[in-house]
Amino acid sequence: MKSDVVTNILMVGVGGQGTLLASEILSEVLMQAGYDVKKAEVHGMAQRGGSVVSHVRFGKKVFSSIIPEGEADVLFGFELLETYRYLSLVKPEGTVVVNNLRIAPPSVALGQRTYPAEIADKLQGHVKNVQLVEGQQLAEEAGNPRTVNTVLLGALSNALEPTQEQWVAAIKNLVPERFLEVNLKAFELGRTIHT
Amino acid sequence: MQKTILSGNEAIARAAFEAGVQVASAYPGTPSTEILENITQYQRIDASWSPNEKVALEVGIGACFGGARALVTMKHVGVNVAADPLFTLAYTGVRGGLVLVVADDPEMHSSQNEQDSRNYAKFAKVPMFEPADSQEALDFTRLAFDVSEQFDAPVLLRSTTRISHSKSVVTLGTPVAELAETSLKRDPGKFVMLPGNARIRHPLIEQRLEEMAEWACDQPFNRIEEGEGEIGIITAGVAYQYTREVFPDAPILKLGLVHPLPKRLIREFAARFKTIYVIEELDPFIEEQVKAMGIPVIGKEKVPICGELTPWRLRKAFDLNPLELAEIDEPLPPRPPNMCPGCPHRGVFHGLNRLKAFVTGDIGCYTLGFMPPLSAMDSCICMGASIGNATGLAKVLKAEEQQKVVAVIGDSTFLHTGVNGLMDMVYADSTATVIILDNSTTGMTGRQDNPASGYALSGQKTYQVDLEALCRSLGVKHVHTVDPYLLDETRNLIREEMARPEVSVIITRRPCVLIKHDVLEKRPPLCVDADKCTACKACLKLGCPAIEWSPGEGESKGFAKVDRLLCMGCSVCMQTCKFGAFGVCDEK
Numbered sequence: 153m154k155s156d157v158v159t160n161i162l163m164v165g166v167g168g169q170g171t172l173l174a175s176e177i178l179s180e181v182l183m184q185a186g187y188d189v190k191k192a193e194v195h196g197m198a199q200r201g202g203s204v205v206s207h208v209r210f211g212k213k214v215f216s217s218i219i220p221e222g223e224a225d226v227l228f229g230f231e232l233l234e235t236y237r238y239l240s241l242v243k244p245e246g247t248v249v250v251n252n253l254r255i256a257p258p259s260v261a262l263g264q265r266t267y268p269a270e271i272a273d274k275l276q277g278h279v280k281n282v283q284l285v286e287g288q289q290l291a292e293e294a295g296n297p298r299t300v301n302t303v304l305l306g307a308l309s310n311a312l313e314p315t316q317e318q319w320v321a322a323i324k325n326l327v328p329e330r331f332l333e334v335n336l337k338a339f340e341l342g343r344t345i346h347t
Numbered sequence: 348m349q350k351t352i353l354s355g356n357e358a359i360a361r362a363a364f365e366a367g368v369q370v371a372s373a374y375p376g377t378p379s380t381e382i383l384e385n386i387t388q389y390q391r392i393d394a395s396w397s398p399n400e401k402v403a404l405e406v407g408i409g410a411c412f413g414g415a416r417a418l419v420t421m422k423h424v425g426v427n428v429a430a431d432p433l434f435t436l437a438y439t440g441v442r443g444g445l446v447l448v449v450a451d452d453p454e455m456h457s458s459q460n461e462q463d464s465r466n467y468a469k470f471a472k473v474p475m476f477e478p479a480d481s482q483e484a485l486d487f488t489r490l491a492f493d494v495s496e497q498f499d500a501p502v503l504l505r506s507t508t509r510i511s512h513s514k515s516v517v518t519l520g521t522p523v524a525e526l527a528e529t530s531l532k533r534d535p536g537k538f539v540m541l542p543g544n545a546r547i548r549h550p551l552i553e554q555r556l557e558e559m560a561e562w563a564c565d566q567p568f569n570r571i572e573e574g575e576g577e578i579g580i581i582t583a584g585v586a587y588q589y590t591r592e593v594f595p596d597a598p599i600l601k602l603g604l605v606h607p608l609p610k611r612l613i614r615e616f617a618a619r620f621k622t623i624y625v626i627e628e629l630d631p632f633i634e635e636q637v638k639a640m641g642i643p644v645i646g647k648e649k650v651p652i653c654g655e656l657t658p659w660r661l662r663k664a665f666d667l668n669p670l671e672l673a674e675i676d677e678p679l680p681p682r683p684p685n686m687c688p689g690c691p692h693r694g695v696f697h698g699l700n701r702l703k704a705f706v707t708g709d710i711g712c713y714t715l716g717f718m719p720p721l722s723a724m725d726s727c728i729c730m731g732a733s734i735g736n737a738t739g740l741a742k743v744l745k746a747e748e749q750q751k752v753v754a755v756i757g758d759s760t761f762l763h764t765g766v767n768g769l770m771d772m773v774y775a776d777s778t779a780t781v782i783i784l785d786n787s788t789t790g791m792t793g794r795q796d797n798p799a800s801g802y803a804l805s806g807q808k809t810y811q812v813d814l815e816a817l818c819r820s821l822g823v824k825h826v827h828t829v830d831p832y833l834l835d836e837t838r839n840l841i842r843e844e845m846a847r848p849e850v851s852v853i854i855t856r857r858p859c860v861l862i863k864h865d866v867l868e869k870r871p872p873l874c875v876d877a878d879k880c881t882a883c884k885a886c887l888k889l890g891c892p893a894i895e896w897s898p899g900e901g902e903s904k905g906f907a908k909v910d911r912l913l914c915m916g917c918s919v920c921m922q923t924c925k926f927g928a929f930g931v932c933d934e935k
Contacts, residue, residue, distance in 0.1 A: 166682065183352045183516055190480075191352075191514040194456045195377060195793070201892050202684035215591040217480075217513035220658040222670035237679055240672040256895050257682040262720060262887050263896035263905070265680040278673040297912065 158211035160219040161308075164238050165230030166255050167201045170301030173326065174230075175206035177305060180322040182210045185314040192217035203234055227279070228308060230287070230301065231255050232271040239278055247311075248279050251287035251304055283307075283345075290341045296331070299338035306342020316343075353517045355510035358481040359448055360385035362488035363418045366444070367523040368392055370410035372403040374763065375792040376422030377457040378511040379450035383420060384795075387804060391526065392418075396795055396804050399730070399763040400425035404432045404447065411445040412538060414529040416492050420448040423464050424729065428764065430467070435540050436501050437471045438548040442534075443527050444495035446488060450506040453628050453655035457791075459710065459729065461654070463629035468503050468606035472552050474559055475503040475606040476568070477584040481515040487568065487603060489520065498555055505605070507628065509585045509655065560607040568603025569612055579620035581613065581633060581644070585656070590626045592658040593667060608636055617642045624649075628656045686715050688893040689870075689915025691831045691857030692784050695755070697889055697919070698838035699723040704753040704845065707740065709733040709765070711757040712790040712859075720890045724755070731756070731764025737779040738772045750845050752779045759789035759797040762812065766821070773822040773850050780844045781852045783814060784831075786859040787866070794863055802864065818852045825851035832857060834922040860915050870916030871931045873909050879928035880906035886920040886929070894920060 161178065165171035172193055179191040187210040194205070207219045219241060227242040229235025229250040242248060250272065259265040268274075276282045285307055291300040302323070309319050320336065327335045353361065359382050363371060371394040373383045386394045397403035400421040407419035421429060426449050433447065449467070452458040468475035474494060476487040484506065491502040536544055563569055574597045582590045583602040590599060600616045602608070617623050617637070625634040625646040634646035649664045650656070662669045686693050696716035699706055700723040708714055708724040709732060717724035726736055737754035744752070756765045761783050772779060789795040796802040801811035818826045825847065829837050837855060844851040858866050877897075882904035886894055893913035899905035909920075911932060921929035 167684065179352055179514055183350070188516055189352060189514070192509055193512055194508060195381075195512055201682075201687070203682045214515075215588040216658050217509060217515065217585075217588065218657050220592065220662070222659075222672050233679065234682065236675065237682075239675060242673070244673070257680045258685055258718075258890060258892070259680045261892070261895040262890070263884070263898060268677060268679060274675075 158209055158214055160224045161208045161226045161228055162219055162224040162238060162241050163206040163208065163228045163230070164234045165204050166234060167204050169204070169230045170298065171204045171206055171230055174301040174305050175208055177322045177326050178308070179208050180326060181314045181318050182208070184318050184322065188212060188214045190214045190217035203237065205238065226308070226311070228304065230304065233257065233268060236268060236271045236274065239275065242279055244278065245280050247281040247283070248275050249283050249285060249304065249307060250275065251300060252284045253288050253300075285345055291338055294334055294338035294341050296334045296338070299335050302335045302338040303342040306339040307345040309339075309343060310346050348518045348520070350516060350518050352514050353481045353485070354381065354512060354514045355478065355481050355484040355506050356381040356512070357385050358484040358517055359420070359488045359504070359506070360389070361519065362485045364389040364392065365485075365520045365522040366489045366492040367416055367526050368418045368492070369415035369443075369526055369529070370407065371395075371418040371420070372397050372406040373420040374398070374400045374403050374425060375789050375795040376425050376450070377792055378452060378508045379420045379422045379425075379448065379506070380792045380795065381511070382448060383804060386418075394804055396797060398798055400429040401432060404429040404436070407445055407447070408432060408436055411441045411443045413443070414527050414532065415443040416527060417443060417445050418448065419445070420450070422458065423449055423451040423462050424458065424460065425449070426464055426467055428730070430471075433467070433473075433501070434471045437473045437552060438540055438545055439538050440499035441495055441501060442532065443529075444492035445501045446491045446495060446504055447501060448488070448504045448506060450508070450511045451629070452508050454508070456508055459727065461629060463632060464503070464505050465605055465632040466630065469632075472556055473501050473503055473606075474498065474604060475505055476603060477505045477605045478510055478603070479584055479587045479601070480510070481513070481517045483603065484510060485517055485520065490568070498559055500555060505584070507585055507655070556607045560610055563604045563607065564609040564612040566604070569609050570601050570603075571616060572599045572601060574598035577621040578624060579616055579622070580624045580626055581616070581637065582626040583633065584628065586626050586628050589656050589658045589661050593661045593665070602633070605633065608633065610640060613637060613640065614642070626650055626656075626661065683718060684715060685718065685890065685892050686712060687860055688891055688913045689860040689917040691786050691855065691859070692716060693721070693889055693891065694831045694834045694837055694919045695782065695784060695855050696721040696723040697923070698834065698841055699753060699755070700888075701838060702842055702845065703751065704841070705740070705751040707733045707736040707752065707754045709754075709756040709760050710791075711760050711784075713755060713757055713784050716755070718890065720888045730760055731768055734765050734768030734772055734781055737781070738768070738775055738777045741777050741779040742775070746848075749778045753841070753845060754779060754781045756781065756783055757790070758783060758785040758787065758799045758814065761814070762798050766817070769818065769823065769852070770821045777850050778848045779850065780841070780847075781850070782841070783852060783854045785814060785854050785856045786862070788859045788862050790859050790861070794859060794861055814854055823850055823852050825849065826854070827851070828854045828856055830857055831855040832917050832919060834919055870918070872911045872914035872916050873918065873921060873929050874911070874932040875907050875909055876928050876930060877906040877908070879926050881926050881928075882906060883925070885923045885925070889920055889923060891920060
């Protein structure tokens with residue numbers, strides 16, 4: 153990823169999955185690496201188990217904090233259906249990194265609607281690079297199923313410029329003390345995945 | 348200087364510190380809430396939640412009359428509540444600088460309307476700055492205090508969701524070392540607005556706006572960015588960023604002060620181009636004023652008036668070949684927000700649904716009681732409206748329908764503007780029933796304390812309003828308190844009070860499961876015994892995110908299952924099950 157163009161990373165998930173903390177760490181790291189960074193997200197209603205979206209853009213100079221449709225370089229999904237929902241924002245030649253996890257939305261939990269089948273295959277039909285990550289499994293291996301956000305961040309970090317030290321510094325800066333150790337472990341496990 | 352990455356709200360909080368603000372007051376409201384939460388890190392600022400925006404502004408005015416700089420923050424609809432003091436504050440002017448931050452919510456990410464607060468600047472005749480990123484949020488807020496004192500006017504600063512909740516890189520400034528001297532100073536001609544004094548002040552206000560409009564032509568916050576082509580663009584706020592994205596080389600007049608407009612600068616800019624576009628979010632606020640100056644412009648005939656702008660929407664508006672997008676050829680199940688697992692409101696709405704109550708609703712997490720399968724809310728207007736709406740409804744209904752009317756309101760919303768409504772309900776000798784959903788916090792905005800929670804913004808313990816005593820003192824004879832985790836008890840109580848032809852108040856008391864204070868009892872998660880589950884789906888009518896239906900295959904009718912990680916053990920589902928299928932999970 154070159155520094156003279158704007159790179160767009162869209163992070164999506166379900167409220168409570170830690171999407172916003174992950175985008176927080178990502179933008180902190182990118183700023184420390186010397187980029188102009190902007191990040192957009194919505195609080196309030198989004199915390200209540202709803203769909204959560206965070207836009208991160210970086211480069212030499214960034215104007216809009218929102219990624220224009222069709223211009224995301226990376227769609228970074230914490231949950232299959234939410235990743236599929238935002239497909240129109242990603243470039244056909246872009247990358248989708250998606251956690252292999254299904255969380256039923258209310259209508260599916262009530263048995264009124266069905267969860268879309270074979271989402272990973274459908275994503276592959278539209279976007280060049282699709283990588284399915286077993287984030288949940290790695291998070292449990294790290295010692296806490298709630299660290300899936302840091303696992304996925306580890307996977308993403310391989311494709312970005314900042315160094316291991318810069319990532320670790322940002323995580324230390326933003327993750328509460330009592331969850332730090334397990335998150336650092338989760339990040340390391342995520343880094344074993346090459347995107 | 349130190350560089351950091353801040354949200355617009357964090358930048359405004361920082362600016363208040365740098366500017367030497369001594370008092371900050373607010374009522375929480377998305378997207379403005381984090382400003383005051385961030386201000387608590389600056390020890391020299393006395394920051395507090397007020398019960399509503401009107402009180403918040405009045406507290407700010409008092410501090411400013413004492414000579415201090417004061418910051419007051421609220422969401423767009425909060426200004427409707429604070430409008431009364433604002434319009435007269437415009438007449439009195441200030442002593443210490445006063446800045447009112449209003450955060451609009453185009454697209455209504457978390458609001459009931461998308462009013463454009465710039466109209467308030469014009470209506471109240473006060474200046475308004477509009478930042479386009481976090482750096483400007485910091486710079487303009489700081490500048491707004493100087494301008495407030497220079498022009499003897501309260502100053503509005505308008506943010507939007509995409510400014511307040513977007514982060515960008517900021518260079519911090521140096522805080523002022525000394526705070527303003529405070530003291531009592533009598534100045535009745537200025538501070539006592541009765542007709543004789545106000546008639547003298549009004550012309551000064553008009554003169555102030557004219558002077559500012561001229562002064563603003565030469566200030567760096569209103570700037571021309573030279574470019575190429577015969578189209579010049581006038582824009583402000585976040586719309587500037589989208590304009591730059593879509594028209595990277597166009598000449599732009601970027602306004603930092605959106606009221607009053609720098610008329611001379613606009614004329615000079617417009618004279619240089621064949622065509623002028625005005626690109627702004629929501630109302631044609633700049634457009635109409637520029638047109639009134641006799642300058643033809645293209646604005647809302649192309650740029651959408653509803654919803655927020657995005658680079659994509661702007662590109663579409665000007666037919667600038669947007670990309671072909673991947674299309675999903677199946678309808679996706681939506682993922683709306685929902686009450687949390689263990690939310691104390693869930694059982695109340697389950698009961699209201701079963702009792703077929705006509706529920707006048709209010710603003711808070713519990714507005715989600717509207718969503719299926721709870722589906723138990725029939726109106727929602729604004730903060731505090733539920734009680735007045737119920738009074739009015741009951742006035743016009745026949746006796747059997749009167750009994751169906753129930754107002755629901757949260758603890759924080761009740762103290763915001765519900766108390767007056769209840770006073771009137773009693774005074775009007777109404778028959779309606781009021782439920783105060785007391786979860787000891789202001790939930791939807793992220794769990795802020797309020798006068799009934801017993802804690803201050805600082806986290807310190809403070810006085811706590813006794814809701815039962817307050818209701819009784821207003822004249823309510825029937826005040827009951829119930830634990831909403833007790834499903835039958837709660838429903839029976841609601842049924843009895845609905846039938847009573849007098850005003851009654853039911854307080855359902857249980858702290859929010861996300862509450863910040865250490866008051867929650869840990870409860871073990873529940874599990875379903877699939878063999879006992881008869882597939883009646885009664886538990887699904889709670890709409891709890893921790894319960895998922897597992898469809899049957901072959902002979903099996905399917906069964907409910909509980910996600911152990913999500914379950915808070917509230918046991919409300921257990922009480923809906925006639926077959927004893929729910930129980931505490933076996934320890935493994």
